Amino acid sequence: RGEIMGVVRPSLTVLLPSSEEQDQGNVALVCLANRGFPEGALVSWEVDGLEVSQGVVTSPEEEKEGLYRRSSTLTLSKAGWEQGELYTCRVSHFQHTQASPFHRSQCLV
Incomplete structure (x- = not known):
């Protein structure tokens, strides 16, 4: 018999660019929405x-051990990266929204 599982909010992780990457032509920010249930997480x-x-390129959702994950990458030119200050990855999953904001200055070494 199948188990009935409630909504499990995905965890949210943002991978920031390295200082070396920031010195090159493009900067990629990666947002991971991991271990949510059921499927249907939207990343922006x-x-x-x-x-x-x-x-922005967002992967299809993948299922692993009954939970779902997806990633989204925002790629910016170096000039575009330097124009912005507050960057936010937002994950909407059913009626719940999580945000992971960070300041570009946090990435400067």
Whole structure:
């Protein structure tokens, strides 16, 4: 018999660019939504409070051990990266939204 499982919110992790990457042509920000249930997590990006879609690639959801994960990458030119200050990855999953904001200055060494 099957188990009935409630909604499990995915964990949210943002991978920030290294200082070496920031010195090169493009900067990639990666957001991971991991171990949610059921499927249906939506990932979006904001720069300085405005939603962006250009340069965003989001993977299909993958199932592992009955839970779902997906990743989203925001790729910016070095100039575009330097224009923004507040970057936010937002994951909406059913009626719950999680956000992981960070400041570009946090990435400067």
